[in-house]
Amino acid sequence: MSKSTLPFLCIFVLFLFACDRVDSEQDVLNEIKQINKLHQLERKGPNDSALFYLSKARKIIDGNNKLPDTLLMENIFRKGYYYKQINQLDSATHYFHKTVNLIQKPNNRERNTIYFRNTWLTDEAYKRDANAINVAKRFIEISGEKNKGLTYAYNLLERLHLDMGDTEKALFYNAKALKAAKESSNEGMFMIALKAKAKFLYNSGKKEQAFKFLDSLSTIKTESGLVLRQLHQGLGVFHYYDEDYELAIEKYKEALKYSREENNLLIETYNNVSEAYIQLKEYEMAKKYLDSTKAIIVDNSLPEAVNFYKKLRFRLHYRTHASENEVLEEYDNLIEHNKKEHQGSIDEKLNELIEANEKEKIATAKKKDAEIENFKLIALLGFSGVLMLLGVFFYRQRRFKFEKQDMQMQQRLLRSQMNPHFTFNTLSIIQDQIEKNEEGATKYLLKFSRLLRLILENSLSNYVLVENELEVLRKYLDLQLLRFPEKFSYDIVLEDFEEDEMLFIPSMLIQPFIENSVEHGFLGIKYKGEINIKLKLNGKYLSCIIEDNGQGLKKTNNNYKTSVSTTLISKFIKKTTKRKIIILDKKSEKLNGSGVLVKFLIPYKFSDDD
16 A cells, blocks of 8 residues: 555545444434433323333333433333322332432432432322431432422421421421522422421410411412412411311312312312311211312322322211211222222232243243353353253242242231221221210221221231331220220330331231230130230341230130131241241140230341332
């Protein structure tokens, strides 16, 4: 090659390189447009095609590592938002957390605030307060002081700490929220923070100051419907607490004027108006607003608002002495609503396991084909690889089988936890006392509804906080004491840990044994019964001892050991701890006194991840 042709050759190579680079950049731009178009199609609504568009967009993203990370975050978020719209909060929170975990410091993109807010609000709706707090704190940690989303994060932390009874921290975050809202000129959140401050004044006994504070806020000039609604709604709530129901209704109706465009806000306000009318015994007006609520409830309405509506409907039927069939129909509706949510969660997890197993089969088959091709070149190495893959395949198949059986056992266990006999007795007692002792019937019904709510909430997760489980036990025992006054007493002792520690245990493992003591152990005894429950931290398990002084395991008391709940629990404990449940008759075992002694281990975790 001559020296004269060398420069031309270099120019030609550079020209080809530049063309290739331009083509590559144009391909990236084209793929970005294609992904944005698929996201626009998905936004049209939560239909069967939505997941198809998101999956198609994900394939494009995975196939090109030059695309910006924001496209991946948006695609994962859109999938979570799809599940939120169809009210599958378990899946929604999974994809929301995957989205925010990809966000790194510095967090200065406004779209990220939407990702974080959806994550912690869904956690809050799903009663995973610890997760919601961690997400909000991480948002604060990676965000600058001028980030407009800080107001929302501080407001959430204030709200959750107030619910947990930590007033000092709630006040701290309220001050933070006020400052952030003022600096970002966020009128809506500024009003929410001010309303929360008024609530602190009211709850601390400074009612007059609280009302004056809210009245002073009404002088703020604003055209924001959200701000005006928050103001009137807050005044209505305070007047309701102050038992001025007529003025509460007046303020609620003012709030209603600014709630027309938001379905969940309308449901909340209609419910509040109905509740106040029930207190005034104006039942026709209460029914009118409850009917309005019913007309606008849709699949993605907030579960808490829908549950409150059903409770108000049940209370209205009870107050108006509706027929027994109507009351029971509302009760069944309430149970069925919660049961569907719970069943949907279990079915969803089973479907995810099945889907994951199918993907593993496909992946394993591809790897197996590749190993067979390699076997032609390196016979021994290829053969070993195939054997290893087959071993992994059968191991995963076996593990999936066990996981499925475990999930089915959990499902059967949870279905058997609410004793139909106890539920029927409770409703019979309420019906009997309506004529004899209306106040007593109301008290019993209130305690029973709270217990039922706790049990249904706990049953949505395989693992629940120890303090939540103990609250269920105490409410159950207190309810039994209403049925059998002075019949027995109980005591709960904790060793080597505090009740408010972040320990999670399977729900409803202890209650059936306590029920055996009350229903069978104390049957026919002439003295006051005693139930002693002791929980002790023992390595990776909690040691549980339940002891009563009842009649023991007599032939006439066979039901103590043969109930469906205790049988399923025994299998579960044996499977998870490799230890059997010990049930002893104290008299037969020559222990002190009479009665039954139950010992078993309970597995625990430091989080509620299933």
